[in-house]
Amino acid sequence: MITFDKEKHSLKTPVTLAFLFALLCLLELNVPLNGDEAKTYLEHVASSPFQLLFQYAGPNQHTLFSILSNTSMRILGEHEVAFRIPVFLAAILSVFLIHRLGQSLWNSTTATIASLLMMGSYHHLFFAQHGRGYAIIELLALASVFGTILLLEEKSSKIGAWVLIFSGIALCVTLPSNAFFLPGCGLAFVFVLWESRNSKIPISWSHLGKKLLPFIFLAVSTAG
Structure with a gap:
């Protein structure tokens, strides 16, 4: 379960690993x-956010990436690095976040191993x-x-619900087929x-319904 132990959730290691991965990615970013x-x-370089969101052209369209990438190029200029900035940042944050998850579910050693495995993955480096x-x-x-995971904890359930809803919708905006990932999260939950x-305490169906509300919202939002 999630723990908020300050020592266990030290930022030094994940920040260092994410920084090293960023340096590795810079080699071929341009x-x-x-x-x-x-x-x-x-x-999609000439497509507006409205067109990208409401006119799906096929599996080659990764909507959220194109929106972020086009925005990046408008701000930084139209070149390779600006085009790839969204995936570069996302890949770095993934190294950080997988470490955070490892710390929450297991321990700092497991978290570090998970981050190193992700950093050493050919596919993760390629995607970055x-x-x-x-x-x-x-x-x-x-x-x-x-x-x-946050949704399971009473103290952080509201934050967990919003994180789940936002990330779930963003997943489907990026690529519609990602909708199949969300029921798996719901079943695991x-x-x-x-x-x-506690088997000695009767199930509170209203409490269960509140816990499942984010998943129901995602199911309705992403249906079709």
Whole structure:
């Protein structure tokens, strides 16, 4: 379960690891666009946020990435680094967040190993340097899990609900097929909630309903 032990949740290690990963990513952040990211750029660089949100052109459209990327290029100029800034930042934050999750669920050693494994992953490094939505999906999936865990705790359930709702909707905006990830989170949540109950105390259906409300909201919001 989530713990708020200050020593256990020291920021020194995750910040250091995230910084080292950022340095590693910088090596090829400015290479010319190629492959699918070039298609994404050509197809959506001129699209407005409204068009991206309400006119889905197919699986090559990673809506949230294109919105963030286009915004980045308007601010920083139209070049490769600006185009890839959203995935670069998302990949760095993923290293930080997976460490935070590891600390919350297990211990600092496990958290550090998880971060190092992510840093050493070819795919994670590729996603951090490739202008598509996959690094953002990684971050939002971790955020959804984090929100689900917070939702289990009475003191942080409201924060958890908002984190879960925001990250869940953002996942589906990035790529619609991510909607299939959310029921898995819901089932895992129900299982943990059921296993952690006190069998001597009757189930409060109203309390259970409140806990499940964010998942119901996401199901209605992402249906179709």
